[in-house]
Amino acid sequence: MKLLTANRLIDGEVVWLAADGSWVETIEGAEIAHDKDAETRLSAAGLLALANNEVVDVNLIDVEIVDGEIRPIRLRERIRALGPTTHINLGKQARKQTAAFG
Amino acid sequence: MYRYDEFDHDFVKARVAQFRDQVERRLSGELTEDQFKPLRLMNGVYLQLHAYMLRIAIPYGTLSPRQMRMLAHIARTYDKGYGHFTTRQNIQFNWPALSDIPQILEDLASVEMHAIQTSGNCIRNVTADHFAGAAADEVADPRPYAEILRQWSSVHPEFSYLPRKFKIAVTGAERDRAAVQVHDIGLHLKKNEKGELGFSVYVGGGLGRTPMVGKKIREFLPEEDLLSYTTAILRVYNLHGRRDNKYKARIKILVHETGTEELKAQVEKEFEALRNGELQLSDADIAAIQAYFAPPALPARPEGDAALAKAAARDAGFADWLRRNLHTHRNADYAALTISLKGIGEIPGDASADQMDAVAELAERYGNDEIRVTHEQNLVLPHVARADLKAVFDRLVEIGLATANAGLVTDIIACPGLDFCALANARSIPVAQQISTRFGDQKRQEEIGDLKIKISGCINACGHHHVGHIGILGVEKKGAELYQITLGGSGDENTSIGEIIGRGFGPDEIVDAVETLVETYIDHRQGREETFLDAYRRLGPAPFKEALYGREAKAA
Ligand code: HEM
Ligand code: SF4
Numbered sequence: 001m002k003l004l005t006a007n008r009l010i011d012g013e014v015v016w017l018a019a020d021g022s023w024v025e026t027i028e029g030a031e032i033a034h035d036k037d038a039e040t041r042l043s044a045a046g047l048l049a050l051a052n053n054e055v056v057d058v059n060l061i062d063v064e065i066v067d068g069e070i071r072p073i074r075l076r077e078r079i080r081a082l083g084p085t086t087h088i089n090l091g092k093q094a095r096k097q098t099a100a101f102g
Numbered sequence: 103m104y105r106y107d108e109f110d111h112d113f114v115k116a117r118v119a120q121f122r123d124q125v126e127r128r129l130s131g132e133l134t135e136d137q138f139k140p141l142r143l144m145n146g147v148y149l150q151l152h153a154y155m156l157r158i159a160i161p162y163g164t165l166s167p168r169q170m171r172m173l174a175h176i177a178r179t180y181d182k183g184y185g186h187f188t189t190r191q192n193i194q195f196n197w198p199a200l201s202d203i204p205q206i207l208e209d210l211a212s213v214e215m216h217a218i219q220t221s222g223n224c225i226r227n228v229t230a231d232h233f234a235g236a237a238a239d240e241v242a243d244p245r246p247y248a249e250i251l252r253q254w255s256s257v258h259p260e261f262s263y264l265p266r267k268f269k270i271a272v273t274g275a276e277r278d279r280a281a282v283q284v285h286d287i288g289l290h291l292k293k294n295e296k297g298e299l300g301f302s303v304y305v306g307g308g309l310g311r312t313p314m315v316g317k318k319i320r321e322f323l324p325e326e327d328l329l330s331y332t333t334a335i336l337r338v339y340n341l342h343g344r345r346d347n348k349y350k351a352r353i354k355i356l357v358h359e360t361g362t363e364e365l366k367a368q369v370e371k372e373f374e375a376l377r378n379g380e381l382q383l384s385d386a387d388i389a390a391i392q393a394y395f396a397p398p399a400l401p402a403r404p405e406g407d408a409a410l411a412k413a414a415a416r417d418a419g420f421a422d423w424l425r426r427n428l429h430t431h432r433n434a435d436y437a438a439l440t441i442s443l444k445g446i447g448e449i450p451g452d453a454s455a456d457q458m459d460a461v462a463e464l465a466e467r468y469g470n471d472e473i474r475v476t477h478e479q480n481l482v483l484p485h486v487a488r489a490d491l492k493a494v495f496d497r498l499v500e501i502g503l504a505t506a507n508a509g510l511v512t513d514i515i516a517c518p519g520l521d522f523c524a525l526a527n528a529r530s531i532p533v534a535q536q537i538s539t540r541f542g543d544q545k546r547q548e549e550i551g552d553l554k555i556k557i558s559g560c561i562n563a564c565g566h567h568h569v570g571h572i573g574i575l576g577v578e579k580k581g582a583e584l585y586q587i588t589l590g591g592s593g594d595e596n597t598s599i600g601e602i603i604g605r606g607f608g609p610d611e612i613v614d615a616v617e618t619l620v621e622t623y624i625d626h627r628q629g630r631e632e633t634f635l636d637a638y639r640r641l642g643p644a645p646f647k648e649a650l651y652g653r654e655a656k657a658a
Pocket of ligand 1: 148150155187188189190194266267284285307308309310311352516517518522523524525562563564565566
C-alpha cells in the first residue's frame with residue numbers, strides 16, 4: 001500500500017495527495033494506492049504537481065493500516081505525518097489536539 | 103564588534119532584493135525547483151521534513167543585543183516562537199514559509215545580519231573561540247582575523263563553486279575551544295619568540311563519514327600572510343579536490359590522498375607566487391579591523407568577590423552555577439559566563455523568543471552589549487562584573503536559563519536528527535533529553551565531572567559525535583533506530599577521533615548503555631581529578647567493552 005506525499009511549495013507544509021486530486025494537510029485524507037496501476041497514477045499526478053509548482057520533494061511512501069488508521073512504515077514518514085516528537089506542541093499533532101479539545 | 107560600512111549595507115540590501123525576486127519567480131512558476139534550489143541554498147534556505155529551514159550566520163559567534171532582539175522578533179513573527187542555536191555558531195529557524203523569507207532577510211539586514219554562505223560549496227561562516235576577547239589565556243582576540251577572512255571570502259568569485267563546503271575556525275588560545283583541528287582550515291593564533299603575531303595552520307580536518315584530524319602544515323604564518331596563504335590552500339584544493347565524488351570532495355580527502363608533505367609543498371609553491379602581493383595585509387588593514395573589536399572599557403569592580411561569597415553561602419543553586427558556568431576573564435573583577443541552553447531534559451540549543459529578549463536585556467544591563475553563541479550550543483556573556491553575577495543569575499533563574507551544567511554530562515550537543523532533518527536516520531534530540539534527565543541530579547553530575555556527550559542522527563556528524571568523549575551516532579537498521587557508541591573522541595588541542603566500541607543499542611537501551619559507561623569510569627578512575635577522557639586514554643576500551651558486552655561475550 002502506498003501514498004503520495006510532498007511539501008507544499010509556498011510554505012513547506014507536509015501534504016498528501018487525495019482522491020479528488022487535491023493536496024491535503026492530514027494523512028487521513030490521502031488516497032491509498034492498493035496496486036501498481038494506482039501507484040503509477042499517483043506518481044504521474046505527483047510529477048504534474050511538481051511541474052505546476054504546487055509542491056516539491058514528491059515521494060511515494062509505504063503505509064499499512066493499523067486499527068483502521070493509516071500508518072507509514074518508516075519512522076521518518078510517521079514523524080512527517082505528526083510533527084517533531086520533541087515538540088508535541090508543534091506540527092500537525094498540535095492541530096489535532098486543538099481540534100480534539102476545541 | 104564589527105559594524106557594516108556603506109558598502110556592506112548596499113551589498114546585503116542588494117542581495118535581499120535579488121533573493122526576493124528569485125522567490126517571486128519561483129512562486130510564479132518562472133523558475134523550476136531545479137533552478138531555484140541552488141539559489142535558495144546560497145541564501146541559507148533548506149527544505150527539511152516539516153517545513154523550510156532558514157540558517158542565519160552569526161559570524162564568529164558574536165551577537166549584539168539588538169541583533170538578538172531581532173532574532174526574537176523573527177521567531178515570534180514568522181516562526182513558532184523559538185530558534186535553534188547550532189554547533190556552527192549559527193541559528194536555525196525550523197518553520198518559515200518560503201514566501202516570508204525575503205522579509206525575514208530584510209529584517210535581518212536592518213541589524214547587519216544575513217544568511218549568505220551558510221550553505222553550499224563555498225567558504226562557510228568562520229567560527230572562533232566563544233570566549234574571544236575575554237579569556238585570560240588568550241594571546242590575542244582571534245575575531246579580527248575571522249572578520250578579515252569573512253570579508254575576503256564573501257562571494258569570492260574564485261571560491262564560490264568549490265568541490266564541496268569549506269569551513270575555517272580560529273582560536274587565540276592554547277586551550278582550543280573552537281575545535282580548529284576538525285575544520286578544513288584550523289588557525290591557531292599565537293606569538294613567536296619575537297612577540298609577533300601569526301598562526302599555526304592546520305588543514306584537512308573534518309568529521310562526517312570520513313573523520314580526520316587536521317595536519318599542521320605551518321608552525322608559524324606571519325599575520326600579514328593570512329590571506330595569501332589561505333588563498334594558496336584554497337587554490338590547491340579548488341584545482342585538485344575530487345569533484346567526481348561528493349563524498350570524497352572535501353579537502354581532508356585531498357590531504358589524505360596526496361599526503362601531507364606533498365600537499366604542503368603545493369601550498370607553499372602557490373604561496374610563494376602570491377606572497378607580498380595585493381593580498382598581503384598591512385598593519386593598517388589589520389588595525390582598522392581590530393578597532394571594531396576594541397575591548398570594552400571595564401571599570402574596576404573590586405567589591406565582587408566578597409559579595410559573591412556572601413550570596414553563594416545563602417544560595418546553593420548560585421554556588422553550583424558559579425562553580426560550573428564561569429570562565430576566567432583577563433580582568434580579575436570580571437567573568438565570562440555560560441548561559442546553558444541545556445536545561446535538564448530539554449532540547450539542546452533551543453531558545454524561546456522571550457529568552458532571547460531576556461538575554462539581550464542582560465547583555466545591555468550587565469554585559470557590555472555582547473553575547474556569544476558557542477559551538478557547544480550555549481550562549482555566553484563574555485564581560486560581566488563579578489559583582490553583578492548574582493543579579494544576572496537571578497534573572498536567568500526567572501527565565502529558565504540558569505542550569506549549572508557547563509561541561510558536564512548533561513551539557514550535550516545534539517544535531518536536529520530525525521525530528522527535523524531530511525537526511526537523518528535516527529532521532530538525536532530525544533536521546534539527549536533522556537540522558538539529560540537520567541543524569542540531571544546536580545550532585546551526581548558534578549561527581550562525574552567533565553564529560554562531553556555528542557549525538558548525530560546520521561553519518562554527516564553535524565552533532566560532532568566523533569569528537570565526543572562519548573559519541574552517539576544514530577543509524578537505521580531494519581527500519582528501526584539504532585545507536586552506535588564511540589569513545590575517546592575530543593575536539594580540543596589534543597584532538598582525537600572516537601573509536602566504535604561495539605554493536606549498537608536500540609532507543610530503549612542507549613541511555614542505560616551510557617550509564618554503564620559512566621559507572622565503569624567511576625569505578626576505574628584514579629580520583630575525581632582523572633576525567634572520563636583521561637581515564638579512557640589510560641585504560642583503553644577493554645573495561646568499557648567488558649561492562650557493556652561482557653555477559654554476552656561470555657555467553658557466546
Ligand atoms: C538541518 C539540516 C542540515 C542538513 C541538511 C545538514 C547537512 C550536512 C551534510 C550533508 C554534512 C556533510 C557534509 C560533508 O561531509 O561534506 C554536514 C556536516 C556538518 N554539519 Fe550539517 N546539516 C544540517 C544541520 C546542521 C546543524 C543543525 C548543525 C549544527 C548543529 C550542523 C553542523 C554540521 C557540522 C559541524 C558538520 C560537520 C562538518 C564536517 O564535515 O567536518 N549541520 N551537514
Ligand atoms: S548529522 Fe545527519 S541527521 Fe543530524 S543534522 Fe546532520 S545531516 Fe541531519
